[in-house]
Amino acid sequence: MYDFEFKKPGSIKAAVAMLESEDAQALGGGQTLIPTMKQRLASPAVLVSLAGIAKMQGVNVANGVMTIGGATTHADVAANAQAIPALVALAGHIGDPAVRNRGTIGGSLANNDPSADYPAAALALNATIVTDRRKIAADDFFDGMFGTALENGEIITAVRFPLPKAANYQKFLQPASRFALTGVFVADTKDGMRVAVTGASEEGVYRWTEAESALNDTPEASALDGLSVSPDGMIEDLHGTAAYRANLVGVLTKRAVTAL
Amino acid sequence: MTKVSMTVNGKAVSGEVEGRTLLAEFLRNNLHLTGTHIGCDTSQCGACTVHVNGKMVKSCAILAQEADGAEVATIEGMANDDGSLGVIQAAFQEHHGLQCGFCTPGMVMAAADLLAKNTNPSEADIRSHLDGNICRCTGYHNIVKSIQAAASALS
Ligand code: FES
Numbered sequence: 001m002y003d004f005e006f007k008k009p010g011s012i013k014a015a016v017a018m019l020e021s022e023d024a025q026a027l028g029g030g031q032t033l034i035p036t037m038k039q040r041l042a043s044p045a046v047l048v049s050l051a052g053i054a055k056m057q058g059v060n061v062a063n064g065v066m067t068i069g070g071a072t073t074h075a076d077v078a079a080n081a082q083a084i085p086a087l088v089a090l091a092g093h094i095g096d097p098a099v100r101n102r103g104t105i106g107g108s109l110a111n112n113d114p115s116a117d118y119p120a121a122a123l124a125l126n127a128t129i130v131t132d133r134r135k136i137a138a139d140d141f142f143d144g145m146f147g148t149a150l151e152n153g154e155i156i157t158a159v160r161f162p163l164p165k166a167a168n169y170q171k172f173l174q175p176a177s178r179f180a181l182t183g184v185f186v187a188d189t190k191d192g193m194r195v196a197v198t199g200a201s202e203e204g205v206y207r208w209t210e211a212e213s214a215l216n217d218t219p220e221a222s223a224l225d226g227l228s229v230s231p232d233g234m235i236e237d238l239h240g241t242a243a244y245r246a247n248l249v250g251v252l253t254k255r256a257v258t259a260l
Numbered sequence: 261m262t263k264v265s266m267t268v269n270g271k272a273v274s275g276e277v278e279g280r281t282l283l284a285e286f287l288r289n290n291l292h293l294t295g296t297h298i299g300c301d302t303s304q305c306g307a308c309t310v311h312v313n314g315k316m317v318k319s320c321a322i323l324a325q326e327a328d329g330a331e332v333a334t335i336e337g338m339a340n341d342d343g344s345l346g347v348i349q350a351a352f353q354e355h356h357g358l359q360c361g362f363c364t365p366g367m368v369m370a371a372a373d374l375l376a377k378n379t380n381p382s383e384a385d386i387r388s389h390l391d392g393n394i395c396r397c398t399g400y401h402n403i404v405k406s407i408q409a410a411a412s413a414l415s
Pocket residue numbers: 297298299300301302303304305306307308309318319320321
């Protein structure tokens with residue numbers, strides 16, 4: 001790892017100012033960034049830890065919306081997000097216990113790993129990503145593998161999840177990396193059924209809109225019987241072929257709907 | 261170089277580190293606490309597991325400066341004051357929970373983290389708590405047995 005200057009501001013304002021310089025990089029829990037820097041795939045000159053900003057911590061529920069601070073760890077979400085049980089289950093199965101004590105929801109969303117769990121939750125639950133400068137709907141946030149709508153130096157300060165009527169996440173675990181080989185998050189929301197798929201597409205997380213329409217007509221797993229998922233554009237690697245992942249999308253969606 | 265100060269196994273310590281100095285490196289190189297092992301350095305094996313403010317973390321995936329001001333616990337703090345093995349360590353010895361011993365510091369720290377929260381863990385609780393701790397020798401069965409034995413010894 002190349003050396004860098006470490007900073008730990010106590011406020012969002014101070015963090016944003018420190019991140020103005022082009023080779024500064026925000027640090028959440030470091031569970032992706034530190035290994036990436038060890039491989040020299042990233043080499044920021046300044047690392048700005050967000051862990052000292054009290055405002056970016058914790059889980060709150062008010063007026064039908066759960067707000068999770070951007071620097072809240074997966075372990076804290078698993079312990080405090082009872083208002084959305086599917087999110088408790090999701091956060092409690094990210095990586096392993098040590099990773100969950102460090103990794104953060106803001107870090108995961110900002111990284112948008114194509115196999116990460118949180119992007120599927122944010123998209124299916126129609127979350128709003130709150131940053132230091134604006135609010136971004138999840139539908140407008142994710143922009144292809146590892147891509148997001150975030151500008152340079154923009155920080156995710158919180159994520160707002162409208163409470164769903166019901167939700168379920170089905171993760172087919174890749175047991176070595178502990179990421180989703182494929183994962184499907186289904187939510188029954190006030191705007192209808194939303195189905196978000198992670199770990200499958202080369203474009204990263206996406207909504208399976210055909211399944212959503214079918215479920216809006218008939219909210220049962222059998223509504224999905226006639227649908228097929230094309231393997232075109234699906235991730236293919238040593239853990240699973242594109243066709244295998246395409247099949248998993250259908251299977252996991254049915255399981256999630258059945259578990260709602 | 262920047263000065264960091266923290267409490268390690270109840271003792272106040274400090275030292276000069278670079279931005280990139282990992283907590284594992286600070287413990288091993290600055291403090292000579294070499295019980296914390298670096299098995300992979302890619303945050304997969306868990307041999308480097310320590311506790312920071314009462315929570316288990318991989319010390320190869322946290323910067324020393326991130327732990328500035330923290331309470332850190334390492335394997336060296338698991339023995340009794342007279343140097344004899346602590347309860348979890350003794351259970352690993354008794355139940356053959358180690359062979360080469362390389363993963364053991366991490367296993368013991370993961371076990372201590374679990375038992376601090378759950379005094380009567382099921383076998384499934386133990387196994388899932390060890391998701392991030394890899395052992396290439398034992399096949400895990402005796403590690404699970406050791407932790408079960410430690411749980412009953414402690415309760
Ligand atoms: S050395 Fe830290 S996880 Fe392997």
